[in-house]
Amino acid sequence: MSEGHDGEHVHPESGEELSVYARRAQAIEALMVEKGVCSTSEVDQMMNMVESRSPSDGAKVVAHAWSDPEFKARLLADPRSALTEIGYSLPDTTPHLAVVENTEQVHHMVVCTLCSCYPRALLGRPPDWYKSFAYRSRAVVDPRGVMREFGLELADSVEVQVLDSTADLRYLVLPRRPAGxxxxxxxxxxxxxxxxCMIGVTDPHVPEGVAAS
Amino acid sequence: MPKPHDMGGEPNDEPIDQSDHQKMDWEMRADALHQVLGQKGIRRTDEMRRAMESLDPDLYRSLSYYERWTAALELLMVEKGYLTSDEIDRKVTQLDQGAN
Structure with a gap:
């Protein structure tokens, strides 16, 4: 089976011709602008906003939850209002967000088997592997094997819960705070x-010398 | 018979390729256009999913991620009466000529 993941149909930006779909995408945008449905500057601004979002946003939220148990409880119970408290206001059009906590007993791993739904508001655009056919197919049948590829060997005693995202519900994993x-x-x-580790395919990594022994 | 997008649990023994490709300009613009249309209520995620899921299975598997998005957006915008495929064809030709 050929895998049409990102990266296969790559064409240089200039010099060579863009793919049929790249040109159709440009044509669709040009027509929408001509018809007054949206403006070029709206697309530019959105592009800048999308670019400005990165996993460091999610990491700040996780670190705050680790440091403040009451915030953590609110984040798990009602992510949207807890995030507003610390200055992340999710747009109204953002789908419902659930935050799930990894514990000694349960480890969560997130996938979107049907496509690529992802908590973009806190993590930015999903990585290519998250959208790959291999991940989408394997995550739900062999999560431990997938995690092993990301360097995480979970004890058999830990229950694994794989969460399949939808158009209306996205998940952020709250990883376990490392010892030390x-x-x-x-x-x-x-x-x-x-x-x-906020997707749940691995755990936070503590570099040597950072943790107290 | 599941449609092509419904691949959870499908036999697949490929390792996960963890490399990420640099997004091209048109991919970033296509992504942003989708979000703009989403904010305006012109395109909902569930509608996009349905459009993507209606693509021919061979096409679905052969296209890259943003190519799939584009094919689905075209379907949806034509269906909703914002655009016609002829219009898009003509605009592609016009843009190609402008670029030369």
Whole structure:
């Protein structure tokens, strides 16, 4: 089976011709602008906003939840209003967001088997692998095998819950706070929180010398 | 018979390719256009999914991610009466000529 993941139909920006669909995308935008449905500057502004979002936003939220148990409880119960408290106001059109906590007993891993739904407001655009046919197919039948590829070997005693996203509901994983990080500041904690551990395919990685022994 | 998008649990023994490709300009613009139309209530995610899921299975599997989005957006915008495929064809020709 050929896999049409991102990266296969790559054409240089100039010099060579763009693909049929790239040209149709440009034509659709030009027509929508001509018809007054939207403006070029709206698209430009949106592009800048999309670019400005990154997993460091999610990492700050996680670090704050690790540092403030009451905030964590509110974040798990009602993510939208908890996020507003710390300055992240999700647009009204943002789908429902659920935050799920990894514990000693349960590990969550997020997939969108049908396409690519993802908590873009907190993590930016999804990585290519999240949209790949291999991940979409395998995540729900072999989550432990997938996690192993990302370097995480979970104990058999830990229950794995795979969450399949939908158009209306997105998930952010709140990873377990690593041992030995009690003395770290929120900013230092945030550096330990990778994009992939907020998707749940791995756990936060603590570099040597950072954690107190 | 599941449609092509419904691939959860499908046999697949490929390793996950964790590399990320640099987004091209047209991909970033297509992404942004989708979000703008979403904010205006012209295109909803569930509608896009339905349009994408109606693509021919071979086409679905052969297109890259933003190519799929584009094919689906065209379907949806034509269906909703914002655009016609002829119009898009003509605009593509016009843009090609302008670029040369």
């Amino acid at each position: 990080t009690e003395n770290l500041s929120e900013a230092e904690l945030a550096k330990l929180v990778s994009r992939d």
